Amino acid sequence: xxxxxxxxxxxxxxxxxxxxxxxxxxxxxxxxxxxxxxxxxxxxxxxxxxxxxxxxxxxxxxxxxxxxxxxxxxxxxxxxxxxxxxxxxxxxxxxxxxxxxxxxxxxxxxxxxxxxxxxxxxxxxxxxxxxxxxxxxxxxxxxxxxxxxxxxxxxxxxxxxxxxxxxxxxxxxxxxxxxxxxxxxxxxxxxxxxxxxxxxxxxxxxxxxxxxxxxxxxxxxxxxxxxxxxxxxxxxxxxxxxxxxxxxxxxxxxxxxxxxxxxxxxxxxxxxxxxxxxxxxxxxxxxxxxxxxxxxx
Ligand code: PAF
Numbered sequence: 573x574x575x576x577x578x579x580x581x582x583x584x585x586x587x588x589x590x591x592x593x594x595x596x597x598x599x600x601x602x603x604x605x606x607x608x609x610x611x612x613x614x615x616x617x618x619x620x621x622x623x624x625x626x627x628x629x630x631x632x633x634x635x636x637x638x639x640x641x642x643x644x645x646x647x648x649x650x651x652x653x654x655x656x657x658x659x660x661x662x663x664x665x666x667x668x669x670x671x672x673x674x675x676x677x678x679x680x681x682x683x684x685x686x687x688x689x690x691x692x693x694x695x696x697x698x699x700x701x702x703x704x705x706x707x708x709x710x711x712x713x714x715x716x717x718x719x720x721x722x723x724x725x726x727x728x729x730x731x732x733x734x735x736x737x738x739x740x741x742x743x744x745x746x747x748x749x750x751x752x753x754x755x756x757x758x759x760x761x762x763x764x765x766x767x768x769x770x771x772x773x774x775x776x777x778x779x780x781x782x783x784x785x786x787x788x789x790x791x792x793x794x795x796x797x798x799x800x801x802x803x804x805x806x807x808x809x810x811x812x813x814x815x816x817x818x819x820x821x822x823x824x825x826x827x828x829x830x831x832x833x834x835x836x837x838x839x840x841x842x843x844x845x846x847x848x849x850x851x852x853x854x855x856x857x858x859x860x861x862x863x864x865x866x867x868x869x
Contacts, residue, residue, distance in 0.1 A: 574659040575649060579667070582710055585659055592619040596713035598704060601625040601662075602642040603651045606748040606756035610717045611655045613745040617715045620658040624707050629665055629672050630699030637845075642758055661711065668706065678702045680728045681735075684825055688816055689724050689840060692847070700725060701732050708740060716740050721747045721755050723838055723851040727825040747851065749775065753858065755850045767843040770809045774850040777803055777817060778837050779858045786857065790831045792819040795854075815840040815847070819854060 576582045586594075595618025597610045607623075614621040625648055632638035645662060652660050669675070678701040684690075685697040708716070718726045730742050748756045753775035754768070763771060780799035789795050796817055804814070817839040821828045828835050833855040840849050852858055 573649075573653045573657055576659055576661045577663060579663075579710065582661055586712055589620055593715065594618055594711070594713045595621050595715040595717060596707070596711050597621065597623045597717050598707055599623060599625055599648075600627045600641065600758070601648045602644050602758040602761075603648045604756050604758065606719060606721070608651065608655055609748050610719060610745045611652070611657060613743060614715070614717050615656065617717070617741075617743055618713075621656070622659045622661060622711055622713065623652050623657050624661040624663075624711070626661075626663055626665075626668065626703070626707075628699060628703040629669055630675075630677075630702050631696050632699070633693055633695060636693070637759075637762075642761060661707075669703070676702070678705050678732065680731060684724070684728050684731060687827075688818065688838060689849070692815055692840065697725070697728055701728055704729060705732065705736070708738060713740055715743055717743045717745050719747065720744050721757070721849060721851060723836060723849075724825065749858075753779075755848070757848060759846050759848060762846040763843060767811055767846065770812045771841075771843050771848055773803060773809050773812050774839060774841055774848060775858060777839060778850060778852045781819075781837055782852065782854055782857050785831055785854045792827070792829055792831050792835070795819070795831060811843050813842040815842060822853065 574585050576585055595614035597614050599607055611621060611623065625645065627641050627643060629638055649660055677698045680697055680701050690697055718729055720726065726744055733740055733742055750756060752772050754760060754771050777799050780803050781795050784795045784798050796819065800817065819828050819831055819835045819837055820826060822834045822836045831854050835854040836851060837854055838851045840847060
């Protein structure tokens with residue numbers, strides 16, 4: 573496996589691959605089973621798999637966790653090697669993003685960025701789209717794999733690729749969950765045992781809305797409200813602060829009043845200082861273990 577840190581080394585590696593289909597997995601490191609599933613997905617679609625590891629300062633707000641974001645490069649390199657990755661691109665911020673306040677930014681359309689996570693994290697999606705476009709130019713992949721969990725990010729990347737006529741196929745890889753239903757995320761490790769127990773409520777809310785839909789309920793407001801009433805108990809979840817819980821059209825990412833199999837549930841919640849996301853298609857049940865229906869904190 574090649575460990576690549578400079579632009580020149582990346583270009584040399586890339587040039588010698590010729591016509592091989594390159595599948596790219598962008599990450600911020602601290603790799604867990606969710607990332608490994610993206611890498612497996614990349615192997616199914618490409619002949620050479622490249623992973624980038626870069627904690628992107630452009631996508632963190634001034635009060636966010638950029639400094640304390642977990643950086644575990646040696647562990648990540650070993651995980652990539654074991655997963656048969658061809659190359660890991662791990663640039664340093666001093667050359668990839670030298671002056672974050674004085675740089676060209678990609679501005680995705682407002683209708684995709686000014687709601688949901690974009691409201692809570694102003695500038696986040698600009699910073700994310702900017703670095704992804706830079707990585708696309710440097711790596712020149714044929715295919716890029718993004719996790720479904722960051723559903724708004726994925727919608728923005730699809731739009732970016734289409735609007736800027738990039739010749740890259742975007743593939744969505746499903747959310748990977750811990751045994752208790754919690755979607756895997758590098759930020760889960762910030763959670764104390766009590767907050768982690770309460771975080772399971774995210775997947776319970778999704779499952780509850782899916783169950784209402786499967787019983788023939790198609791009014792989004794009613795389904796979301798009933799899901800909240802049935803599982804959100806302030807006494808059991810004192811630290812669970814719901815930021816949004818919505819149903820959006822899978823293609824346009826705009827809220828939908830009437831649910832169909834094309835509707836995606838999205839939610840974000842804060843548990844103490846930690847902000848977590850989850851998502852599922854409304855008609856694609858999560859099959860959480862029945863013992864987890866009644867959570868004990
Ligand atoms: O999803 C992430 O880890 C990041 O937003 C990404 C796509 C690697 C860009 O920094």
